[in-house]
Amino acid sequence: MNSRSGLTTQILQLLRPYWPLVLGGSVLGVVGGASVAALLAVVNHGLYATQADVVTLFFAFAGLCLLILIGSIGADISANYVGQRIIAELRKSLAAKILAAPIDQLEIYRTHRLIPVLTQDVDTISDFAFFFSSFFVSLVIALGCMVYLAVLSWQLFLITGVVIVLGSLAHGYARTRGVRGFSTAREAEDQLHKQYRAIAEGAKELRLNRVRRRRVYVEQLQQTVDRISSVQIRSINLFVTARAFGTMLFFVVIGVALTLRPFLWPDSPAAVSSGFVLVLLFMRGPIDQVIGILPALGRAQVAMRRIAELSEQFSTPEHDLLASAPAAPGKTAIESIELRGVTYAFRAVPGSDPFVLGPVDLFVRQGDIVFIVGQNGSGKTTLIKLLLGLYAPHGGAVLW
Template structure:
């Protein structure tokens, strides 16, 4: 796993890559914003000079004043629009990057992180970064105003400016301590957001189970969920309390500065005109300084969000170069055999859960055979088919296709020979068919699976996927059938079917698919139908055994 330094180095590279296409826009927006801020500060200087001028306003005051106001307001508008455009582009770029990270991340990495954390990054982190970028124009403008005011204060009186720097410096030191502690709260908040996402996922995906089980329902509501909500509330209160005290420190520093310069006015020999101008600028500068201080925590949150994205990015695969490459879609060719030679995959122990190792496995899957994989729950059946499918790269040993080793460069092309219906499958409503495929060929399959009265195919998509669990799984089989791949992997497909469709699956569908030349790999617990297989292998605690055949029961 990448260390913190490597992870942050990658974070910086990703940030530069995101900013590179819009760097001219960001630079122009920043320059205009800074110019707008300086123009606003100059207006203050002109007004203060005019107030204390003898003989009324100078002839050029009005046009200069209007020009500066126009520059300040117009520059603020242009800078804001530029930042909004940059923010949108960065947000879009981040969303695309996150999608690419998920598409290219190793499957076991996604499983290890957890779906709730991946969703939190998609839903929260990208939005946090986009919001922060949209606030940058205000930061630049107010920084320009602050810089201009500081220059004007220095011109008015160097001694007063020195007092201001001293008092504000002490206040900033205390404020920085408070803000750093607040950043710890923001990091905790982001971790709590992952936990909340997990609980909300339980609420939505487990709604039926929760409705049936009062004890579980109340345990989730009054236990885990309430505990997380209260922890989040306490953390929010602590964080905002620290931030409020940091803002209070700034205000105290402002009033302490005014008190100090008024107190030592006579000692320093300060003219009333200089003093009033200095106090005017001090009071005016409170707003831009407050804005700058307010956005600093947002920048901290954005940094934490980007670090979260970087943690996911650190596990992104770089070994499969063709995952996102635009390649010509070809109809998968017929294959002769798939061989696993000394292949193994291990899961380390995590949080008290014991580790598990599958293999080493030696297995050959021959063209056109029906292979059943059986075994107890947890014996490694699903891990084995993920190795066969190329979803898990072998940690030891080699995977072969027609005698040629499957490498990182060829693994994605290898996977294109397979269609699969997983036990926890996802049913897409659109169809991705090989060239020359005829969706109308699915009509007979829909009829056979008793779906024709529910589902039709229009414009390359199913008319509906809002079906019962068994119907959805039958529709997933139709989808896999239409893909026309030479190897079909079915993970406990019959588990959610009634006896009629279970019998149909084993006694008619599998033989029909075999006659079409398909190779079929089936995970099954239906021992009464094991005779439908050409070969049955039995997994026991990660080891593979040939199982005795049994006669099918009609």
């Protein structure tokens, strides 16, 4: 199972206790968005209504306003609650995985990659969860407006549909390129955190060496920061350009429709033209809101991928490490620890052979004093971690 499908399964599991709230919020969002589209129809009808229709239109207007208020507030509250609860559960789940992760996996992953996932990536998903309700309601409003356009005139609906398809293609291209840029920037941010940690932990050494201090600042920090800035600027500029292109297309459609109406639809009533213009002008707001959230969606997608990689990296077959220890009648003494043909191999570094410890045979009785000596890099610490059970041997057996 790949990391993306694993995270999707995990999120679905986290959503399971809140499905009534998710369903209720979705229904309220649909009601609110559809009410907005219905309100536009009432307003357009009111522009040409007679005096006898005023009372009916007033009550319809007031009722739809109430539905919009209830739908939008209910959808926002439910989405915010469920989103924050899922983020809380995700944080606890990641912390549990780290506490139960094999030590060698933690050492390979490194702190400078781990901390940004737990803070920055989770916060990115949290921010998007807050805006998801607005994204959903705006999308429903846009779909409701399209339905109303089809009721007014199927010809105008087809023209608008073609324009939306063109705009969607532009935004799809921008989103693909933008997400790729966000992913590159996110990888560079790992290096930036590594460099921040280096200048904080090595402050004394850097203070004593002016050449090294300048090299760290100019050749590492500055270049990394500038690379992140350049990639982010290019990615966001793609979304901005696509958004401006989509806005321009809306006004082009309005101009084309008003210009061709006397020739193509000479018998159409004025209410059709006014309703068409009114709906298109109103649709620009919800569609701009949907498009405006796309960069946040792209960053959330990258963050979810990073969380999925961490979650998969720290998977362990020992799932009871955080469970409460059962009450034992008495302590069981370990009389001896024995290594039989134990081997442990580190990951290979490009350009060199992997370091392999072993095979090691060792027998230590309770009360023995054992000295482990050897050169730097000979495997003394690795051997002790194998004795402590912090490393699982790749070959052989550790016996108590």
